Amino acid sequence: MHVVRGGKRLARTRHHLAAAQLTEAGWRQRWEAERWFLKADGESGKRFGNETIRVSPDGGVSIKLPVPLAEYANAPHGRYVLAGRAGFAHRGQEWADLVEADRAVAYRIHYDTARGRWYLTASWQIPASRTVPMAAALADGVIGVDMNADHLAAVRLDTHGNPTGRPHRFFYDLSGTAQHRDAQVRHALTRLLHWARTCGVKAIAVEDLDFTAEKTRERHGRKRRFRQLVSGMPTGRLRARLTSMADRTGITVIAVDPAYTSRWGAQHWHKPLSGDTRKTTRHDAAAVAIGRRAQGYPIRRRTTPPPAHRSDAQGHRTVQAGPGALGREGPRPRVPGPRTRCAPPDRGTYAGDQSAQHRSERSAEHGSWQQESLPLSS
Incomplete structure (x- = not known):
């Protein structure tokens, strides 16, 4: 067996230059170029x-x-x-x-x-797309992403739907040429995916939103600035690009219903996430709403608590820690100082230890039943 660097077909053409319409110099040039x-x-x-x-x-x-x-x-x-x-x-x-x-x-x-x-x-190789169950994708939490005209607002949520860490914002500039806009979107999505891999999260939630059919004057009237803002938001292109890039990194993209995510997110999550040292925008609150909707939780922080004196009959609130979470039913930590219907501060008991609480018919010291003496009327 002979290995011909340049191809067997080109080697045989050397003996049929007239049929190939080549000169010896032309054939020699092609033969050298193959190397x-x-x-x-x-x-x-x-x-x-x-x-x-x-x-x-x-x-x-x-x-x-x-x-x-x-x-x-x-x-x-x-x-x-x-x-x-x-x-x-x-x-x-x-x-x-x-x-x-x-x-x-x-x-x-x-x-x-x-x-x-x-x-x-x-x-390059195109790997086959894998179908990941929803439970497996959300096993390590989710990152909710709110797409805007100039940045991506992202918030990480744990498995119970609670925001963890500070919100992240990935900015991009959609002005200039098409190549510049494409590069800006690509850089922002790359930073988002790198952050998701660093956090160990396997799912990213985005809105199933596309303004392709909502840019006309008949729909928004004379709101010219609003129509320009909507036209400049590449939501469909961002979602398609994110899906393509995330598929190669093993991250699942979940598209959720965009209805009222911005309004309800600002209503229920904007104020709780803001503080003296943390500035939270309404876009960050919308990202929390998107992530909670992907996990199947309601957007509001908690459901209505049970009525007074009926907590045992009503049960626990639905949006709480899961039954398997450690410390879910445990006692609260002991607070120094006198407390109502509890052991004195110098006793090493916990507030949740009901056997140590003093009651009129039970001794907290000995744990045995005692009958107190009652005054007899004369």
Whole structure:
């Protein structure tokens, strides 16, 4: 067996130059060009998905030179940066998403003798989409995301629907050229996915919202500024791009009903999340509402408490910690000082220990039943 670098078909063409309409010099040029190529497989986790041939999202190409050729490097770390920039007309947006997420992308640089140009070819694998059960996706909590005209407001929620940590905001600028807007959206979503992976959350909740059919004057009347604001919000494009990028990182995207998320979020979560050292916006409150709706919880903080003196009959509030949560039914911590119907402060008892509470017919010290003496009338 013989291995022919350049192809068996081109090697056989050497004996049939007239039929191929080639001269010997032309065939020799094509034969040599088939050896002028550079190929490197992709590596997930490396910067821009490839360590040998690195292509940045803006088209910059750099090559990692071997040690014998390190003296020809024109960039740090033994790299050679090409003067030209690469662009992908076919599936360029999908390639940019992979590069931003540091997913594996293989490249091949070759020379085309017919056109006299060098070409860069990118290739990658498309994994099969996995169907994740809702319970498994929400096992580690969820991140609620509220999409706005200039930023993404994100809040992390635990498994019980309670916000944890400070809200995060990922800003982007949708002015300028289409390439600039696309890059801004891609950077914001990349930061969001990196934060989700850092938190260990496997689900992101967004609104199932699209203003494509709601930009007309017949729907909003003379509200010109409002129509411009709605037209500038790429909600559908953001959701589609987030779904595409999250699928490769193992994060599930949950689309929820957008009805009243902003209004109810501001009503029930804006004030509780705000404080002297924390500034919470209504967009952060809407993100909490979106996350709770994805988890199946109502947006309001708590349900109506049971009526007075009927708590045993009514049961517990529905929006509380789960039955398996540690400390859910435990006693409250002891507070120093005198308390009503409880042991004195110097006694080492807990408020929830009812056996230690003093009652008129039971001794807290001995725990035995005693009959108190009653005065007899004369």
